[in-house]
Every structure is written in structure tokens, then in C-alpha cells.
Amino acid sequence: MAGDAIATVEHVFRQEGGRVLAGLMRRFGDLGLAEDVLQEACRKALELWPQTGIPSNPAAWLTSVARHAALDHVRRAGKSVPDADAILSRLPAEPALDAQPIEDDRLRLLFICCHPALAPDAQVALALRTLCGLSTAEIARAFGVAEAALSQRVLRAKRKISEAGIPFALPEQQAWLQRLAQVQQVIYLVFSEGYCASAGDALLRADLCAEALRLARLLDSLLPHQPEVQGLLALLLLQASRGAARLSPDGQLLTLEEQDRSRWQGELIAEGLAVLEQALVARTPGPYQLQAAIAALHARAATAGEADWRQIHLLYGALLRYKPEPLILLNAVIACAMAHGAQHGLAWLARLEALPGLANSHYLHAARADLLRRQGDRAGALAAYAQAAPLAVNTVERQYLLRRQGEMRLPLV
Structure with missing residues (x-):
């Protein structure tokens, strides 16, 4: 029973903790107090639930206990408790028709x-x-x-x-x-x-x-006709459409080339493409719109090989002007290799090894391994996969790299 209580508290804190904390902060206006009473509620749950049983709504239980603890603290301190409306007092009393309170x-x-x-x-x-x-x-x-x-x-x-x-x-x-x-x-x-x-035994966290x-949908409804807000929403919709196809039935990572595209969620793709079209009308590009445009090219392609890699490469070049980050640069190099040949990508990868953000990244070694594999250099690919696998902190990614490494050892038939 104690094990069930611990697992439930951990699950609720992970899944609902942010929402509970947000409600406490809204009610009491004190971040430190909200965090303290939520932790206190979790401790009480660990003490009581093994004896009383897990409540039907654990999150509501934690919220109630934390709220009463906060009220006790405020009363002991001789402070008044701000009403929720007071926290929103800076909002206009009569918002304009095109504006919405959060x-x-x-x-x-x-x-x-x-x-x-x-x-x-x-x-x-x-x-x-x-x-x-x-x-x-x-x-x-x-x-x-x-x-x-x-x-x-x-x-x-x-x-x-x-x-x-x-x-x-x-x-x-x-x-x-x-x-x-x-x-x-x-x-x-x-x-x-x-x-x-980034770590752990699961590749995806659906929650x-x-x-x-x-939150992206809410933000878009709160601030409509903002191209970058629409770009963010479109990007998330298009990426989310592929979620179920990224793992095999036995839980192995599947790359874009390996995924069954019939498992991609068509309704999310259609919505994402429609939102992106609305954003692009404004002709004010930004990093989220550019990433959404890249995702859209993948979504429209029947296979990974049919994607417009030259256009994807150009979009990554534009994206780097907004986000000159190591992983964006690595993705741009991969797109270059897919568009113009593996040798071009390998030449760029040799220059990226000096970047601090990539020197010890399994993504860089995995990219090199994949390009060497495409060139038919099995020995080089095997060595690169061997470098990449120990650096992967996520179990599913590491297993994928080990699988690829094993494939490079198999004799050609």
C-alpha cells in the first residue's frame, strides 16, 4: 500500500503539480508559500494514504490540504489573504471586444x-x-x-x-x-x-x-492573428501528429524513414497546415513559422525520400539567423546532406565537432554514423555508432543506436 501511495503522489505531482501550484499562487500571490504548502501536502499524503487509502481524486486532495496549510500560515503570520480577483486587478474591468483576460x-x-x-x-x-x-x-x-x-x-x-x-x-x-x-x-x-x-526510459511523455x-491553443485564442503564436501552434500540431508513429509496437525508436506514415494523425496535420497558412499571410517570418514550415514539408511528403530537402535546407539556413544554436546547425547540416549528398554533410560535421554544445552530443556522432552508413562505409558507421550510444542519456535513443551498431556488424548478404 505504501508503494502505491508513493507512486500515486509522484504521478500526481508530475502530472498535476504545476496546475495545483498555479492555483495556489493565484490564490495567495506568494511563490515560496505555494511551493512549501504543496510539498507539505505531499508529505501528508505519504503519511496518510497508506492507512486511509488513496482518494478518488488525489489532485483535489492535495489542493485542499495545501490550501488549508496556506491559510493557516497566513493567519499565523497575521496577514490578509488576497482574493483571486485582486491578483487580476490590473486587467481592464471591461476588456475590449478583441481582448480576452487570461x-x-x-x-x-x-x-x-x-x-x-x-x-x-x-x-x-x-x-x-x-x-x-x-x-x-x-x-x-x-x-x-x-x-x-x-x-x-x-x-x-x-x-x-x-x-x-x-x-x-x-x-x-x-x-x-x-x-x-x-x-x-x-x-x-x-x-x-x-x-x-532528455533522459529516462521513455522517449515520449504524452502528458x-x-x-x-x-497552452499553445490558449495562447492563440488569447492573442489572435499573431504570426509567431500561430507558427508555434502549427509546429506543435504537426510534430504531435507523428507521435504515435515514432515507436514500434515493441517500443523501439523509428526514424522518419522507418515510420509508417499511415499512423500519422491526419486531423492534426490538416489543422497544423491551416494554422501555418494563416500565419504566413502576414509575411513576417520568425523562428516558429520557419520550423513549422519545415515540419509541413515532411507532413506533405509521401515518404522521407520524397520530402523537398533542398527547400528544407534553405529553411534551416533562414532559421539559423534567428536561432544560431548547435542543434539547429546540426539539423541544417543533415538537411544539406539529404539535399546535396552525404559527402557535403560529412565535411560540415567535421567542423562542428569543435562546438562546445555538440562535442559530447550523441546527436552529432549519430548523424555522422548515418551519413557514413548511407555512403556504404560500414566500418566508419560502426565506429561512429559506438561513440554515440554511450552518450545517449535516454534509454530508447541509446537502444536505437545500439541496434544500428549491431546492424553494421552483420555480414552483407
């Missing part, structure tokens, strides 16, 4: 966490850690920094909020756009972690993908 707790508090007094990276890290339930290790890998450095970044952000008295209150509606880039980045990173988990897609 009704979703988690999306509202994403905007609140992305306060301009905090450094942009700190805003995103704080939102990912407190509201979206990502671990410090997961966020650190997303940022490409050490876990200790990321932890300090979050702690400094919380300290600045406390010391500077930064209110957890929404900005005026006209200021939402100032925070939009960080809010979009949070949603994008949550989806990315769900689509390809994170679904939550990111939900």
Missing part, C-alpha cells in the same frame, strides 16, 4: 513568471521549474548548462522576486506582448521534452506534449 491558471502564471525585472533565461527556467513540472536536470539539458548552474539561476530569480517585492500580478494587456517571447519559449521547451525526453499543445 482565464487559465497556468497560462496566466506563465505571463506572471516572465516578469521583465528577471533575466529572460531566469524567467523561462523559473516557469519551467515551478509551473510546468520539469526537473532541474531536464531544464539544464534544455539550456545546455550544468544542473548546478541552472539551480542557482532559479534560486536567484526567486530571491529577486522576494527581495524586490515583485508582485505576482498580471501586467496590463498592452504589455503582454513584451512577455510573449519567453512564454512561447516555455511552451516550446515543454513540448520538446515531451516529444523526445507534456498535450499540456504544451493545450
